[in-house]
Amino acid sequence: MQDLVPLPALADNYIWLADLGGGHLVVVDPGEAAPVDAALARRDVASVTILLTHHHRDHVGGAMALRERWAARVIAPHDDRIEAATERVGDDQRVDLAAGTHAVALAVPGHTRSHVAFVVDDVLFCGDTLFSLGCGRLFEGTAAEMQSSLARLAALPPQTRVCCGHEYTVANARFARHVDPGNEALAEHASWARATRAAGRPTLPSTIALERAANPFLRCDAAAIRKAVDALDPDIDAGTVLGRLRSLKDGFDG
Ligand code: ZN
Numbered sequence: 001m002q003d004l005v006p007l008p009a010l011a012d013n014y015i016w017l018a019d020l021g022g023g024h025l026v027v028v029d030p031g032e033a034a035p036v037d038a039a040l041a042r043r044d045v046a047s048v049t050i051l052l053t054h055h056h057r058d059h060v061g062g063a064m065a066l067r068e069r070w071a072a073r074v075i076a077p078h079d080d081r082i083e084a085a086t087e088r089v090g091d092d093q094r095v096d097l098a099a100g101t102h103a104v105a106l107a108v109p110g111h112t113r114s115h116v117a118f119v120v121d122d123v124l125f126c127g128d129t130l131f132s133l134g135c136g137r138l139f140e141g142t143a144a145e146m147q148s149s150l151a152r153l154a155a156l157p158p159q160t161r162v163c164c165g166h167e168y169t170v171a172n173a174r175f176a177r178h179v180d181p182g183n184e185a186l187a188e189h190a191s192w193a194r195a196t197r198a199a200g201r202p203t204l205p206s207t208i209a210l211e212r213a214a215n216p217f218l219r220c221d222a223a224a225i226r227k228a229v230d231a232l233d234p235d236i237d238a239g240t241v242l243g244r245l246r247s248l249k250d251g252f253d254g
């Protein structure tokens with residue numbers, strides 16, 4: 001992959017733009033078309049492939065217009081609510097992209113029932129499943145589903161770059177510090193994120209290594225997290241811990 005940039009869109013979304021080489025571009029979760037059109041107008045475009053992680057409007061809103069304008073392939077999960085799709089992918093399915101690169105889809109239910117993540121080279125596009133220092137809300141899935149989806153992403157190689165659908169890191173850090181006050185990796189990353197946002201730069205991509213060290217939703221077995229949700233008893237499973245943590249955060253955010 002020659003280039004990987006987040007295009008800010010809507011209120012706090014990122015549309016990811018990856019250049020596979022030779023002008024073969026991948027666009028992930030275009031919630032609106034305009035930022036993508038502007039970015040593509042500045043490049044020599046050989047082909048455009050759109051990857052969609054889930055059906056929410058802030059991730060697919062620009063897909064149909066872009067598909068028409070750029071003759072793009074649109075790869076999406078099996079879900080009739082995503083009308084712009086030209087190809088559907090299921091769990092563990094590999095899709096050849098341009099320039100000798102491929103994407104692997106991973107089913108990650110929890111935020112929505114058909115949500116997928118895509119792995120391209122050492123890059124993870126995880127939509128609204130995993131955020132830096134947080135995770136998506138449980139709209140259609142159970143806490144147990146979300147916990148196993150997150151555990152699956154956490155098992156990717158540590159150097160994997162994590163490209164999420166939203167810039168939520170600073171707000172997530174406030175909650176993470178509340179439930180995991182003694183975590184130094186978290187404290188350090190939280191102050192880096194505040195300074196980075198204050199300077200107007202994105203806090204993403206993150207890495208799997210950082211998220212494993214600092215994201216409370218990937219640390220459901222850590223004593224500090226279990227203590228925060230009154231689940232020190234080891235018989236309480238990780239899915240239950242995640243459910244309690246998610247409810248606590250829903251209240252924390254107001
Ligand atoms: Zn969403």
Ligand code: FE
Binds near residue numbers: 056058059165166
């Ligand atoms: Fe979203």
